[in-house]
Amino acid sequence: MSQFDLTEDQLAIQEMARRFTADAITPFAAEWDEKHIFPRDTIRAAAELGFGGIYVSEESGGIGLGRLEAALVMEAMAYGCPSTSAFISIHNMAAWMIDRFGSQAVKDKYLPSMVPMERIGSYCLTEAGSGSDAAALKTRAIRQGDHYVVTGSKQFISGGGENEIYVVMVRTGDDGPKGISCLVIEKDMPGVSFGAQERKLGWHSQPTAQVNFDGVRVPVENLVGAEGEGFRIAMMGLDGGRLNIGACSLGGAQRCIDEALTYTKDRKQFGQSIADFQNTQFTLADMETELQAARTLLYAAAVKVTENAPDKTRFAAMAKRLATDTGSSVVDRALQLHGGYGYLMDYPIERFWRDLRVHSILEGTNQVMRMIIARDMLRP
Template sequence: MPTTTASTHRSQPTGPAWTEEALDLLNLVRQLAAAELAPRVDEHESRATFPRELLRTLGRAGLLGLPYPQQYGGGGQPYEVYLTVLETLAQHWLGVAQSVNIHVLSCYGLAAFGTEEQRAAWLPDMLGGELLGANCISEAEAGSDISALRTTATPNENGYAVNGVKSWVSHAGAADYYNVFCRTGRDGVRGLSLLLAPADTPGIHPGTQERKMGVRSSPTAQVVFDEAEIAEDRRIGRPGKGFLIAMGLFDRGRLGIAACAVGLAQAALDYAVAYAKTRKQFGKPIISFQGIGFMLADMATQVAAARSLLLDAARRLDAGQPSSAAAAQAKLFATDTAMRVTTDAVQVLGGYGYVADHPAERWMREAKLLQLIEGTNQIQRLVISTSL
């Protein structure tokens, strides 16, 4: 089995975001990923078991709150740095990178729209990784069109009574809290609000785990809300602010998926190159044959282009510039690239690429997920075309 320790993308990143502290952080993540993630991925993915303790380890290392303020226990890092860390994790284990991304997104509403009292009370434990979060947005009849959400939060003397069913909730059953996007007012986007609900709230019932094609170590299920009582002080932002919060969440979520896609594609490229250098046919390494060499050249070019789109969008976000279209472009191109590159990696390996003894077949299955979540790539094209 070829080694993948020497990546074709190991040069240190440059630019204003990359302080000495950020570079040291990235080196730490590379070491941590190689030592803690790579040896465990096969077991957890084959058994579909969630590596909760590993997420706690990453939290204690400061990786679950990187783009948030230091005063609340975050890392105070630009999104560019955080996304590069996410890419590095995804090179070794997409499921864990996805969990980091999901948790970081679950902190966004509170960090960006919560009151100072709410942030001080809840954000430190969330950013420190002792608590694990999840977002409840999608429903059976409402995905990217969140104006169609039907989960209701009816005001009462205790706060809100929440009723409805959320679909495709990552970390369902494993999370300690849920960000619940629900309807507190009229139809349409202006009637949506965000509630931060403890997972042990009576009336919150995670469903049976979905049996997925890939990323099996990350639990996904429906979450049922049946007269779940959520206190009024758990509302994040004013009533009707939910749509605005969700839009910021979508931009950041799409960048996170793009980073995971670049990491997955890089892993597949590295593995295919290493294999092509050692596999011999007709007395020569197969990388010397134009049919293989040119395929690898295209793969490398696509990965580099995806990374450039991702970094451009991240820098726009860090600069406070409009970044929705750039995030959609990065997500679209990077996930399509991951699908192409992982498929081509299987082709380079030939029959070996089709068996579970090599990770290429798993990467190909995992890449498909990235084209679907945080808005399918057809939705990304809609976002981009609308921006034109």
């Protein structure tokens, strides 16, 4: 595990997250996956360590850490369950957006219950007709007096139907990104409904559903930022979200390398451990080298996002692209090293293979990451 010159405080946060994962996540993750269990109690236990408001300011009740510390936490928890770690990441993104851009009134209204994860937050940007083209969203919010009336739907929402708080990107103005605003909408507001739970390849420990708004009256005070700032807020949130999902890939891949090391030492073929074969050794060496390279880039990008560096978005995109592609590639090779046993649910590899596959799609597809990187490179 690369230390990347981590400080004593960062190492302590990392170790705390690892211990929590070993005790509260790893022993139960296979059952959560198989039985589609949403581990709300475990998630709230994580919040007791401060993981419900990692980069929410201390003034708002969070622990006020940076994006590298958040990545360390997500990576550590993903070692046990990438699905659960990613779910906690999404909540943190929603809470941060309220803390960073919300009025004092909206912060006071929601953060005291969100930081301890008594109420959990979802991030709602994607729609059925606007995935990568997020600025084309259609969900409409029309102001009527001291309320907005919201109509539309959001697709693939983590926590949909279970979470209590939804940070929603809506159209308050003309077409394009400058017509988008951000509202906080509650689960029990009249007109909010949910589609059926999606049947997914992986991420079985977290609910995913469509969120529908049918004339939902939302107080104007629930506006996060000013009208027209929603798309900018959403994109800033995604810088951190991309780091976290990349960190989840790192943690899952590290687990699979460790499992492969144990298995290849124990597994005998042709009278010797398969770890003694040069082909196995070369495969393991490549897996480790590629993972360390991805980890180093992601940690560097996390520092840039924390420091608000001019090239932070490009580095977040590069780190997300490399970490998620590398994570899936490493897990696939770990499965191959396990042979037929890797395909069985008796071993954890197949679960990580399924869970990590979506990481190259969400928080912006890896094709879009390449667009972001190239556009920044070519900017005059």
